[in-house]
Structure formats: C-alpha cells, structure tokens
Amino acid sequence: MAFGIMDISSSLIEKQAVEEIAKCNEYTSRYGLTLSHRDAVELFETRTFALKSNGRIEFAGGIIDKIIRGFCDSPFLSMHNYCETLHELIEIFYFYKNETLDLLSDDDLLEFMKISFDSTCQGSLELLAGRELANMARNLRCGYHPDYVEFLLNVKDDDSEY
C-alpha cells in the first residue's frame, strides 16, 4: 500500500467545503448575490485545479468562503458576473501566493486584492492580475514594501529623454 501525502481522499474535504460555500449565501444575499449548489461544486473544482496547477496543497476547505465574504460588497459585482469572477479570483489568489513567495498571509493578500479591485482596477481582473498584483509581488521579491512605486524613477527617465 502506497504511503504518500497526495493520495488522501478529498471527498470529505469537498463535502465540507461545498457546505461552507453554500452557507455564504446567507451573508451575500443582502448584496443580491447567491450561488447554486452546482456553482459551489464548480468553485471547489476550480480551487482543486488551481492548487494542482500551482503546486500547492490545502488541508481544509480553504479560501473560497473568505473570497466570497471579502468581495461580495464590491460595487463591481452583480449576479451576472459573480460566479465567473469568483472562479478567476480563486486562480489569481493561488497563483500570487506562489509569486509572493508566501510572504503575505492569506488575509493580507485578499485585502490587497479587494482594495485594488475596487479602486485602481475598477473591477478589471486583467488589471488586478497583470498590473497591481504583479507589481506588488515584484516589490516583495525585491525586498520593497508591497506598495512601493517606481514612478519617480520613471519620471526622471522620461524627462531625460526630452
């Protein structure tokens, strides 16, 4: 009998996680956002896929309910893009857990994502993943503060060109 850590049956975890996601409807319904059981199962599948493709392991239901509770009050979410946005946010979250070298806790990363999504990105997931999070991750890897901006250096460079 193989004795590995990747072989654990995830059915129990899945059941718990789907229940937790479904429970979030009680909280998010005040913002007019709800998920069906099928949506919850699909979100869990996305989470499993994102974990695998990013080479990560999670022992409990994880981050989905935190994402839901964190983002449900965003002015850029409505029923027509809610579920789709959650799928994207889950993938982005795990990708940037790796890119930030686990230097940020889950809560700090989610807070950064939420603030950027609502403010500078104006609800654009492309800007969130491709600009704000990419800059922040680079800053962390280089030892700067996550909010460090290089615009002063860029302005100087631009001036010298003219």
Add this chain to the structure above:
Amino acid sequence: MNIEKRQIIDSNVLSGEYYFASILEEAYTCGLLNDSDMENVQFQCIELLANKSGEYYAGGSSSIRAELAQSIMKSNLYTVGMYLKSLSDPDYAVSEIKKGRISAMYQKGRELVYRKYRNTKLLYELVQKNKINVLNYSYNATLNDDGIGIFFRSYNQDYEAHESPASIDYQLCNPVNDLAGVEFIQKYLENLFLENEFCRSFAARDIHLLLGGYDKGYKDLLINIFQRVLTAALGSCLLNRKTVKLQISQEEIEGLYMVLSEDDLQSLAPRINRAVEKLFADLNITDLSLRTYIEKSLPDIQSNIAHAVNTNTLDKLFASSTDPDISSKIQFYSGIKMDDEKYRELIDELLVCRYSSDKLALIRDKVKAFGDMEDLLLDAELSEEDMFAIFDILADIEIAALIKRHPFNSDIQAEDLSEAEQALHLYLKKYINRLPENRQEEIFQIVNYLID
C-alpha cells in the same frame, strides 16, 4: 539457556533512514496491520502535517507549496521513526502504532531529536579536541565551523529534522549509510572520533611522513587518513616488529612481499587477524568500540593487500615515508618593491623610450626588486625583443620564479588572462624553448624546488 522472544518483523530488513515507512510496509506485509490500520495511520499523518503546516505559517496561510509539505511530511515521519526506533523491538513498535496516536509519538520523537542534537553537539566538541594535527584540507575543512559546524547552526528540528545541513567532504573508512538527519551526523562524528583515537597512537610527524610517502600533495587529496595509518600499522605488525611504527623501508616491503606472496586470500585472513591482535596488544587498544571499528575496516584493507600482492604493488600500499617538505626547499624572496610614485615615473619613461638598449639601461639602473621587474614586464608594453633582452639579464632562479608565477597554461586557461599576461606567457615560453636543453632542465628543476 537464553530464551529470546520470537520476532515477526526482522529488524535487519528495516531501513534506518526511512524507519517509519519501512516498519509500516513490513507490518502490512506480515499481516500485523490491515488496510483499515494503514488508512488510519495515513489519516493521522495528514492531520499532523496539517497542524505542522499551520504552525509553519503561524496560521496565516491555508495552503502550502507541495514541495514544502513533502519536506515537512518527511521530517514528521523521520521524527516518529526516531521514537519507534527507541522502542525495544519492531513488533512492540507496531503495537504502539496500532493503539497510539501519531501526534503523541511525534512529540516523543521530537524530544529524542532534541536530546540527540545536544549529545551530538557535545560529541562534536570532543572530536574537535581529539582531532589529529594533519595538513589534509578536506579533513580540517570538515571539522571546522564551516564544515560540520554548519549543522549546529542550521539544523531545523521542527520542519527539516531529516536533513543534515553540513559541508562534509572528508570520507570515513566506514562510511555512514542508511541514516539521515541528526542520526547521520552523530554516527559520522562517532566514527571520526574512533578514527582520530586510533591515529593519535602515533606522532603527527609520523603520519605526515607516511601520507607524504603516499603522495606529496596529500594535503589536497580526498583520502581517508585512518585507513592509510591502519594499513601501515598492520604492515608493521606483519613484519613482527617489537613496536608498531608507521615507517616501512623498501627492503622491509620486499620482505613482506616474499611472505605474503605465499598466501592465497583464505590464508591471508588469519595472518591479518593475528597482526590485528598484535596491534591491539602493542598499542594497548582495549576500547571495545575502537576494536570493533578496526575489525570492521579490515575487509577493505585485506582485499587491498591481496590485490597489491597479486600485482606486485605492495610499495604503493605500504608507501615508504617521504618528507614532502624536503623537495620544496627554495624560498624565493623578491625584495622590497619601489615606491608607487617612482614606479609610475619609470613606466612613463619606458613607454617613451624608443630603443631596447635604452629601456634595458633604465631597468638595470632603477629596478632592484623582482616584484617590480614582474610588474614592469606586464605594464611597460614591451615588445618581444625588449622581453628577450630583459630575460637575458635575469639569473636562472629569477627565470624559474617567473615560470612558477606564470606557468605555461593551456589555451583554455590562458583565455582567463589579460592581454599583457598572455604576452608575458608567450614570450617566456618562446625564450625558454630557445635555451640549450641542459639550461632548460636546470631551470625547471629550480621551479620544482620553489615554494609557492
């Protein structure tokens, strides 16, 4: 009459490095654990991993990189294995696995890891005290703070207990296999302590001469000192000397060959065993662990002796002592260099000189130290003709010193040199090739005697 309890699991087939996994495998094969037990153990291990991962990020991250989880899992299994190893026998360990909690076993194992770590640190201090005074680089580098010493600064008992972060280049006579983590370091140090203990029966100077006889450049070799010393000591016992000495003369080696060539592999073994008994008696070796260690080292030495007898190369095995310091006895002092300001003035003057004869006259007049001459050959942009004229006024010892400091490198090594250095190498080589053969030989002989 001794009555021993019959064991279901054979402890000899268990892995020392992956003890927990191997005991589970054996127990499952022998039917001591069934599928449900195995699933239970597996589930508990995952639970432990989840807790340890949570601790690792202090609860800040719900997920963890797979390779980190793998490493923490290995560390957990290693620590649990450490506890199971401490139990009286594998069968009892299996019963403990069946009825006990893995997390509790981990805690007990963790205490054992800590205790072993502390004991190993004490052992490290003991080994440093009984280390032998020898010039071998790998031996000294392994025993200093940047060798095994790294382990005591970097060992992570909580998350990487199975790793042995240390720089260990020195090879033991009986290498440590099938152990990991702190157990590996402990066993390595135990073996090294015994090797040192034996070598300390002889004077450091004698060991130096013996190793010098094996190879003049022994200080840079990855050799095991104990094995060389033990072989020589056995040679001494085979000669039936009254006292054990490491030095064996060429005549004695020939005598040994005569005696040993009559033996085949079977009759050689008792002869070596008698020599070992004599060695124990002569050196008064009573420590059982040292005696066992020496006996464990014998098969290799015995086959080396048999091979050397067959190929008539006993002189390579029982190398006669040579002092490696004797051949390099010329120390070249280049004298005090001139002031930087004056040197710059000289270079400026040389650069504007048109004729070689003028340059030579300047050099003769102003350069008094070999170091300045060497710098000048690189800085003054001299032509081939100028260089040859300068080489002509140098004595053989100075040419030899130049060769020693600028050896005729291969084309590959020469690529790393500056243009001026490449030119100096080229002209020096050309100049030497033009000299008569006997003078060339004399110069190269001096090169060999020069100390770096």
